[in-house]
Amino acid sequence: MTDPQEHGELVVVTGMTGAGRSTAAKELEDLGYYVVDNMPPSLLRDVVRLVDESRGFEQPVAVVVDVRSGSFFESLQANLALGATGRHATLVFLEAADDVLVRRQEAARRPHPLQGSGQLLDGLQRERKVLAELRSDADLVIDTSSLNVHQLTERIADAFGTPDTVRLKVTVTSFGFKYGIPVDADFVADMRFLPNPHWIPELRPGTGRDVEVADYVLAQAGAAEFLDGYVPVLEGVAEGYLREGKRFMTVAIGCTGGKHRSVAMTEEVVRRLGASGFDVRASHRDLGRE
Template identity: 80%
Template sequence: MTSEGALRDHRGELVVVTGMTGAGRSTAAKELEDLGFYVVDNLPPNLLRHVVELVDESKGVEQPIAVVVDVRSGIFFESLKANLAQGRTGRRTTLLFLEADDDVLVRRQEAARRPHPLQGSGRLLDGLQRERAVMQDLRGSADVVIDTSNLNVHQLTAKVAEAFGTPESVSLKITVVSFGFKYGIPVDADLVADMRFLPNPFWVPELRAQSGRDREVADYVRSRPGAQEFLDQYLPIIRTVGEGYLREGKRFMTVAIGCTGGKHRSVAMTEALVNGLLETGFDARAQHRDLGRE
């Protein structure tokens, strides 16, 4: 995980993503999109300024933008250096260049079963060598260069996140959802826990009309045998899975906590789990799907 000290503010930044075919431009673009950038793929360089103007008008000048430019742009690619050199975009611009060794690029292209855009009637390696010649000057002026020869997808996304993420954008966001089993399990749940092992406050007359967000119900649920033991054992599980998600490049996690109707036990335990996660530094929030539905 990236340390916050290595991250900076990317509001209003324009990142131009380019590099060798097969080096991971699409993966980098997807990661930038996950980091909050407005991403445009295969953009003719002479349209850079127009894209910036459109985003400024529709999303504001602080919206970060990433554009992917490669040799598919043909003759337009030659204008990229001129556009960047003359600062025509009006934004702080960073050039990200992705590269890899020829043997790695050949293997990746062969695995994808796609010809190189500059290959023509020659070999795949011929296309790569032509591309390197075209890219040489641009590679030398790049602000960030990432060699993906020995990186897998997750390692590459981590590199991009380190370069272009912010503390907020690279953190794991956990949503803990309370629900009622009689209404169905949330389809987007990554983890599901069943609170029906706890006594139901519904059968306590003075608690029936209240919900798990009320102090009396929350105290009742958490004081029942097994409730605190569940919290003590389940919170470390969520944290362990969450840390694994971050290592795999996933930044969103949904934990579903259910009871019969989604009003008492699941709500109280959801609030308790969220508080526990917040205390240990996780970005967590509660969502009560079925509260008020009965």
């Protein structure tokens, strides 16, 4: 048997309807958790076992349980108390004031699952009674009444993130404009203002990864000035993304064919961002297409 100390975290998210369970689940997913939403508590041990078998014991798991689970909900405390999952479990309870929950539900135009033929507030009051004991057992209670989405994701990241998972992950990809702009890019930069190595016979067969081609591109007028101005902009935006709870940023750098200029500049941007401490990787979408 494996040592439970070596197993990944098990986080169970529950709480009031409209208090932010979906937001918490999305943030946990961004932090690397395997997330299961609206899971019957009776399946908790089975889900953890399947994750252990398919992804390994170190894979952290998060499950979202709420009153939509009906009668199954009552078994949650029993399943957690048994400790049969072999993992350290943390119970997170999200709540908010009734008036805030009513406004959120009305904005979403969804009835409360326990509302029945009554008012929305009736459903919330029934839900509070059902969850009262579970709330008292929670390891972490977060009142989201005065929190926006970004503030809630920050609270979840503070509680369950690691130095690696809370870092912004930056992908810098080169591309060729003649093949189309990457649709998932947050930023697009155009390197066609630089002379094209394609027109230099000895450089044409190479790519921006080759030293001779990269040296040529970086030595051109405007290349250093672009890098000196653009990289600090990306660094500033990256810090802002983190403050807003965004964990991924994609920067696309293009030239005509995605072989020379864009590749060389992509590698240099990655080098500079990496030197500044960012978790960054290079990707070359169109390299090899010519």
